[in-house]
Amino acid sequence: VGYAFGDILQKELGVPVGLVCVSFGGTPIEAWTPEECFTNPKWVAAHKAMLDLPKSQKHPERLRIATEYNANIAPIVNMKASGVIWYQGCHNTSYSAAWYGEMLENMIGAWREKFNSPELPFYVVQIAPHIYYDGINGALVREGQALAASHLDHVEYISTIDLGDRIGDIHPRYKVGVASRLAAAALGEHYGKDV
Secondary structure, eight states: OHHHHHHHHHHHHSSOOOOOOOOOTTOOGGGGSOGGGOOOHHHHHHHHHHHTSGGGGSSHHHHSTTHHIIIIIGGGTTSOOSOEEEOOOTGGGGTOGGGHHHHHHHHHHHHHHHTTOTTOOEEEEOOOOOTTSOTTHHHHHHHHHHHHHHHSTTEEEEOOTTTOOSTTOSSOSOHHHHHHHHHHHHHHHTSOOOO
16 A cells, blocks of 8 residues: 555655655554554553453564564654554554544544644555454444545545455455546645645
8 A cells, every 4th residue: 555655655745755654554643643642541441351262372572562663663753754644543442443433533632742743644544344353343443434534634544445456355446446536636735735
């Protein structure tokens, strides 16, 4: 998705586009949030309960609060960033779906503060439908993503609900559809282009 997004931007803008990939699959939003910003007691309790689940043993070090932030984001906060693609949420469907939107708003605010960029654009990619989400938890995370985008300036919500091509596949196989929607949002929001 990132490569195709950058390729589209470069062709439209006629200038080189640099991308920094700081992804790690299967991680919760808590891992990407600075520890001092993760203070809501209900979030902390849900996170602790998730860590106690047997299935959390796959990468337990990657699931803890602020681990991915400390490893991947903190080292680059002095860099000038033009925007962030946020493509995450599936992990949170299992235990904190009802609070995902609040946690996303909290994390976006923290990153903007750390990057010293109060209007840093975020492009939030809707999590795809998946048959293994418990009950309505996938819908709750998608709703939280949409609410965060509606509450915050310079946050765009990229719909992917129609791009899943295989039942049970957590991500669409064809990434250009997701990337072209992200690029259209960035070109319109950040670069002021008609797309």
